[in-house]
Amino acid sequence: MKLNCKHVWEHISEYIDKTLDAGLLADIELHLEHCEICSAILDSTRNILILTADERTFELPVGYSDRLHERLAKELARAGADTN
Amino acid sequence: MRVNQENEGKIIRRILAGEKELFHELIRPYERRVYLTLLSILRDEIEAEDGAQEAIISAYRNLASFRGEAKFSTWLTTIAINEGRKRLRKTKGKAEVSIDEQQESQEGDYTPAALTDWREIPLEALERKELREEIKKAIGELPEIYREVFMLRDIEELNGEETAAALGVGAGVVKVRLHRARMMLQKRLVPYLKTTVPARRGFFGGAQ
Numbered sequence: 001m002k003l004n005c006k007h008v009w010e011h012i013s014e015y016i017d018k019t020l021d022a023g024l025l026a027d028i029e030l031h032l033e034h035c036e037i038c039s040a041i042l043d044s045t046r047n048i049l050i051l052t053a054d055e056r057t058f059e060l061p062v063g064y065s066d067r068l069h070e071r072l073a074k075e076l077a078r079a080g081a082d083t084n
Numbered sequence: 085m086r087v088n089q090e091n092e093g094k095i096i097r098r099i100l101a102g103e104k105e106l107f108h109e110l111i112r113p114y115e116r117r118v119y120l121t122l123l124s125i126l127r128d129e130i131e132a133e134d135g136a137q138e139a140i141i142s143a144y145r146n147l148a149s150f151r152g153e154a155k156f157s158t159w160l161t162t163i164a165i166n167e168g169r170k171r172l173r174k175t176k177g178k179a180e181v182s183i184d185e186q187q188e189s190q191e192g193d194y195t196p197a198a199l200t201d202w203r204e205i206p207l208e209a210l211e212r213k214e215l216r217e218e219i220k221k222a223i224g225e226l227p228e229i230y231r232e233v234f235m236l237r238d239i240e241e242l243n244g245e246e247t248a249a250a251l252g253v254g255a256g257v258v259k260v261r262l263h264r265a266r267m268m269l270q271k272r273l274v275p276y277l278k279t280t281v282p283a284r285r286g287f288f289g290g291a292q
Contacts (some may be wrong), residue, residue, distance in 0.1 A: 013263035044277070045270045049238055051209060052223065052269070057216050058120055058239060061133055065115055068137055069108055075141050076104050 003031045008038045012045055092156050100148055107144050114157055115140075117240045118164045124235035125168030127224050131175075132168075139167040154249060161242065161250040165232070215276060222272045226265055233258055234265035 008031050014020045015028055032039050051057060092110065099106050111118075118139055123132035143163050150159050209215055223231060236247040237258070244262075248255045 009267070010263075013266050014259070016266075019259075041270065044274050045266055047277070048219075048269055048273050049266065051215070051273075052219055053238060053241070057219050058123070060116060060119055061129055064119060064133055064136075067133070068115060068140065071137050072108060072111075072140060072144070075144060076107065 003027050005031075005035060005038055008032070008035070009041065012042055015042065016046060016049070093152055096147060096150065096152075096156065104144075107147075110156075111140055111143070111160070114160055117157070118160065120235060120240055121161055121164040122168045122171075124223075124231055124239075125165065125172055125228070126175075131171060135167050135171050136164070139164040142167065155246065158242070158246045158249050161236070161240075161246075162252075165250060209277060218276050219273060222269055225272075226268060230261050230265035230268065233261040234269070237262050238266070 008028055011020060011024065011028060015025070020028065032042065095106055095110050099110065115136075119132055119136040122135040122139065123129065126132050126135060139160075143160050146163070150156065154162075223234065226234060232251060233247060236242045236250060237244065242250065244255050244258050248258045251258070
């Protein structure tokens with residue numbers, strides 16, 4: 001089947017996740033071979049996902065883990081006092 | 085003691101039997117995820133940290149009710165989501181439209197931004213602090229139902245099933261929302277990604 005660009009865009013997410021069925025995948029790959037625009041959209045979407053997933057994008061607050069375990073230790077001590 | 089998914093069940097039983105200090109180790113692999121889940125809902129770093137602490141303490145208090153039907157990580161994520169939503173209701177008051185009432189956008193017509201000459205090397209791009217800030221802002225501006233799914237799937241790397249279970253929605257809903265979230269981000273962020281590599285094609289910019 002010959003796909004138009006809009007049809008390809010609807011499936012970019014599934015294409016990235018590799019959840020397309022074989023027939024549609026083949027059609028989309030054929031389209032991508034010939035379509036600069038869709039290829040660029042695919043590349044840029046993938047790149048954006050790489051950037052968003054990078055740990056530097058969402059950094060934990062400095063000292064987060066220490067504060068968390070400190071508070072947890074208090075809770076554990078308190079819970080212990082309740083039961084013992 | 086090192087915790088992995090196989091021995092999680094065993095660790096949980098030991099905690100419940102009295103070795104409660106092991107809870108520190110049980111949650112260590114999920115600290116980041118719990119924080120990010122709260123951040124995705126609350127969009128405020130201080131509130132998110134406080135909420136993360138509360139969620140983890142709540143998980144400890146309710147550990148006996150964890151039955152092991154779901155994965156521990158999914159159970160914990162659900163607690164984090166609930167904590168976030170509770171706080172959101174408190175801060176925003178009743179005037180705010182609830183999550184359930186939010187309309188799923190039906191137009192579905194997110195024309196992606198075409199920028200054929202963008203081939204910047206992604207990880208180098210991240211060295212630019214303003215780009216990192218722009219990405220966070222763009223995600224923060226997504227409508228809530230899309231932002232939740234995007235954070236769980238693409239940042240916290242839950243799979244589709246786990247995301248559906250944690251949010252209490254169907255797998256199809258997760259798929260549609262994720263697609264829309266990604267397309268919205270693509271459109272919003274592409275203009276910020278400047279061309280620095282003249283290569284014509286290739287994922288990492290170099291290949292022809």
